[in-house]
Amino acid sequence: FGGWASAIAVLTPTEKELGVLMIDIGGGTTDIVTFMEDAITYSGSIPVGGANITSDIAIGLRVSIENAEKIKLNIEKVRKASKKEDPKDEKNDKEDKKTAKKTKNTLDLSVLNITDADDVTDEFFDKIVEARLREIFRLVKAQLEQSGYEWRLPAGIVMTGSTALIPGIAKVAQQELAIPARVGYPQGVIGLVDEIAGPGFATTQGLLLYGDTNYESGQEGGRFNVGNVGGIGQGMVGKVTGFFKNLMP
Structure with a gap:
């Protein structure tokens, strides 16, 4: 279903x-x-x-399930924050090179307010x-x-x-x-904020589109606008919009 x-x-x-x-x-x-x-x-x-991937991350990084889910969904943000330039001084010193490599490959989870995790490299996470x-x-x-x-x-x-x-x-x-x-990114529903417009909300948006098609909301062009509905469809859309808002942090 x-x-x-x-x-x-x-x-x-x-x-x-x-x-x-x-x-x-x-x-x-x-x-x-x-x-x-x-x-x-x-x-x-x-x-x-x-959920299985989240559990694997929690075990591998020794963090809570909640933090593991946060890391999974925001790994690109973590990677961007973790990118640092190698030290320019004492390039020939082996210890400095080792430290620079660790700094470059270690994920900085503090950007997600996670401070109790073990050090983990990008490669290990992957x-x-x-x-x-x-x-x-x-x-x-x-x-x-x-x-x-x-x-x-x-x-x-x-x-x-x-x-x-x-x-x-x-x-x-x-x-x-x-x-x-x-x-696959959901298409056809407009008027939603980015947080609820991604692949994670495809099922909900699909049901909304199905309801729109079957209840003849009168929208043109095959695109459903949650901010521009009146008449018989207004009650249904209001409930769905409220549902979306409840899912937002």
């Missing part, structure tokens, strides 16, 4: 017509849906998701995350092979869910499944 709703928001008509695999990486599960000729041809789910991502995609591949649709996906892979924001995830998916992959 979640995969179907996300597909409404992130897949293009061309992708659904040609043949596409949508992977919705949720917290405890990963939903997969394949489309061909604008119809669902297969759907399934595997019992591994973003190994933790990549190992679990490869497991997820291998399980997806196994289901596809059983379904018989693994060779009928000319439009490739579209991934959504908050975990889809992990840097390099498309590359890992393509390596494991041998199909071009991209991260």
